[in-house]
Amino acid sequence: MSTTFWRKDLPTIILAFLGFTLIAQAIFNVKELNDLRAWFGLIPTVIAYIAFGVGTVYGVTAEINMWKRNRTLKQGIITGSFFLMMALMVVVAVLYGGLESWRKPEFRWYLLNIYQPQSQGMYAVMFLYQCGAVYRVLRFRNWETAVLIISGVGFILSQIPLFTAYIPFMSAFGEFVAKYPSLGGTRPANVTGAVGGIIVALRALIGKEQGTMAIGGG
Amino acid sequence: MGKEQKNIWEKLGSLDYRLVYITFILLLAIPVVYPLGLPIEIQGNVRDYYDTIKNLPRGSVVLMHSFVDLSVWADTGPILIATWKMIYDEVVRNDLKIITYQSSVDGNAKMADLMKGELKPSQTMINNFGITWIDLGYIPVGSDATHAIMNADFTAMLPTIQHNLHFGTEWRGKPLLDVPILKEVAKRGGKPNILEAHDIDLLIIGYWGCTYPDTLVRQFWVAGDPAYEVTSVHMTIGNCVPNVVPYVGKNNPVTGYVAGSSQAAMLEILAGHLGEGAVMADLANLAGIGTVIFVVLGNLSYFGIKYFAKKEED
Numbered sequence: 061m062s063t064t065f066w067r068k069d070l071p072t073i074i075l076a077f078l079g080f081t082l083i084a085q086a087i088f089n090v091k092e093l094n095d096l097r098a099w100f101g102l103i104p105t106v107i108a109y110i111a112f113g114v115g116t117v118y119g120v121t122a123e124i125n126m127w128k129r130n131r132t133l134k135q136g137i138i139t140g141s142f143f144l145m146m147a148l149m150v151v152v153a154v155l156y157g158g159l160e161s162w163r164k165p166e167f168r169w170y171l172l173n174i175y176q177p178q179s180q181g182m183y184a185v186m187f188l189y190q191c192g193a194v195y196r197v198l199r200f201r202n203w204e205t206a207v208l209i210i211s212g213v214g215f216i217l218s219q220i221p222l223f224t225a226y227i228p229f230m231s232a233f234g235e236f237v238a239k240y241p242s243l244g245g246t247r248p249a250n251v252t253g254a255v256g257g258i259i260v261a262l263r264a265l266i267g268k269e270q271g272t273m274a275i276g277g278g
Numbered sequence: 279m280g281k282e283q284k285n286i287w288e289k290l291g292s293l294d295y296r297l298v299y300i301t302f303i304l305l306l307a308i309p310v311v312y313p314l315g316l317p318i319e320i321q322g323n324v325r326d327y328y329d330t331i332k333n334l335p336r337g338s339v340v341l342m343h344s345f346v347d348l349s350v351w352a353d354t355g356p357i358l359i360a361t362w363k364m365i366y367d368e369v370v371r372n373d374l375k376i377i378t379y380q381s382s383v384d385g386n387a388k389m390a391d392l393m394k395g396e397l398k399p400s401q402t403m404i405n406n407f408g409i410t411w412i413d414l415g416y417i418p419v420g421s422d423a424t425h426a427i428m429n430a431d432f433t434a435m436l437p438t439i440q441h442n443l444h445f446g447t448e449w450r451g452k453p454l455l456d457v458p459i460l461k462e463v464a465k466r467g468g469k470p471n472i473l474e475a476h477d478i479d480l481l482i483i484g485y486w487g488c489t490y491p492d493t494l495v496r497q498f499w500v501a502g503d504p505a506y507e508v509t510s511v512h513m514t515i516g517n518c519v520p521n522v523v524p525y526v527g528k529n530n531p532v533t534g535y536v537a538g539s540s541q542a543a544m545l546e547i548l549a550g551h552l553g554e555g556a557v558m559a560d561l562a563n564l565a566g567i568g569t570v571i572f573v574v575l576g577n578l579s580y581f582g583i584k585y586f587a588k589k590e591e592d
Contacts, residue, residue, distance in 0.1 A: 162383055162386070162387070163442060167387075168387045168390070168391070171348070171383070171384060171387045171388075172348075172387060172388065172391060175348060175384075176348040176349075176351060176384075179348055179349035180348065180349055180350075180351060180352055182349065183349050183350060183352075183353075187302075187565075188299045188302060188303075191298060191299070191302050191565075191568065191569060191572065192295045192298045192299065194569055194572060194573060194576075195293070195298055195572035195573065195575065195576045196576065198573050198576060198577075199291075199576050199577050199579075199580040200577055200580065200581070201580065209573070209577075213569070213570070213573055215519075215520075216516075216566065216569060217566060217570070219516040219519070219537065219538060219540065219541075219562070219566075220540065220562050220563055220565075220566035221316065221317070221318045221319065221540050221541075221543065221544070221559045221562065221563060222316050222317065222563040222566065222567070223566060224319055224321060225316075225317040225318060225319035226317075228319065231321050231322070234519070235323075235523060237520070238519050238520035238523040238524075239520075239523045239524060242520035242523075243520070243523075243524050246520070246521075
């Protein structure tokens with residue numbers, strides 16, 4: 061068998077078989093097709109877990125190789141941190157991997173005292189970046205940015221109690237921006253994305269969309 | 279080579295980003311240290327949210343999503359707390375039946391915590407757990423597929439009660455339809471003795487993934503045979519308002535929404551349970567003022583460079 065068969069033809073045949081069977085199931089209400097569909101549901105899960113396992117093995121070997129090539133303090137800290145995290149994950153999985161383990165007080169302590177402040181901190185940092193971006197980006201450079209500023213700042217102000225208390229019009233303006241220009245922009249974008257997705261999927265099923273299968277790409 | 283001297287307009291437009299961050303941090307710190315109590319005008323969408331719950335017919339069944347995501351808790355927590363306090367009042371006043379659940383592990387842990395403290399139910403409520411209200415616990419819903427399964431038959435998604443509260447533990451692990459309130463609700467519209475979306479009068483749900491309103495409308499309003507047409511009110515963040523607003527209206531799938539902690543303050547005022555929302559509203563006010571100031575500075579710089587700096591050179 062040639063390499064092309066294993067790398068291109070066989071995956072395309074499997075993909076086309078699964079894909080067209082699922083499409084057929086949606087059109088024809090046949091018991092056998094329904095059963096096949098349920099069975100097919102397992103395949104992506106199995107592939108995902110295999111990919112996860114392969115990724116983990118790849119990560120471990122990559123870190124070991126990095127350490128072999130570059131035995132410096134900095135690399136030692138990076139590789140050491142990686143293996144420390146892996147070891148911690150194994151310990152957590154062994155101690156708290158059970159179905160009911162999230163009820164344990166240690167898990168709840170971690171969730172409310174470490175995870176919550178850390179994740180809220182990340183959210184707050186994201187907010188700060190947005191504030192910095194607002195200052196640098198929202199300038200009346202041309203008509204497009206002018207529309208963005210008027211609608212964007214108008215919408216922001218419509219969500220702030222002080223402005224809606226003293227300028228009641230802000231509230232109605234914010235609702236107008238959300239209801240019409242925003243919707244008018246997002247819905248066509250969604251439709252375009254969906255149509256594009258269908259075309260790419262059909263091309264993948266008949267073996268034309270090589271990028272999807274990562275075949276021959278560079 | 280010497281560094282080229284910047285004029286005032288250029289300096290104004292290229293402020294050190296650390297200065298921007300420090301200004302915002304200082305602005306946000308003020309209400310935490312010293313609550314300002316800046317004026318609040320109740321917005322229409324919050325009033326509609328409140329009215330929808332308040333005007334439910336006596337004995338209505340409410341499916342209440344205890345929306346917790348710890349990463350946005352500061353912004354959404356006050357909405358959930360104000361809504362729950364309102365629900366407690368309405369269970370007593372209007373004989374509402376409440377079925378609640380969480381869709382995240384964070385939610386299960388946090389709700390258990392809240393029910394011991396800030397949202398501690400009255401002894402009567404605790405005694406009526408399983409009769410007038412029930413917490414199902416964690417249900418892994420959030421996508422179209424999972425909602426479709428749950429809406430057709432709750433037991434397909436969650437065969438047994440999985441709540442994590444310190445009371446009502448006798449129901450934990452029991453089949454859903456063993457619980458009196460669920461047995462009673464399952465007898466309502468749609469298929470008899472199957473707990474499904476047809477049995478629900480109002481959905482109170484939260485999210486900060488902004489495409490979720492589309493999923494909710496598809497699965498709670500459009501889907502079903504006949505269509506479920508379950509009205510909903512939403513708890514969300516300011517960013518998601520453009521996604522929910524198209525569905526809002528008196529006879530529409532969504533009849534009201536509360537977006538962010540500053541609007542939670544409005545709900546607190548309406549419901550008569552003041553809480554953290556008021557402080558958060560001050561934070562939003564000052565953050566808004568800061569945003570406006572920096573947008574103005576940025577544009578002053580832009581127009582200054584464009585019109586005045588040229589004249590100075592000439």
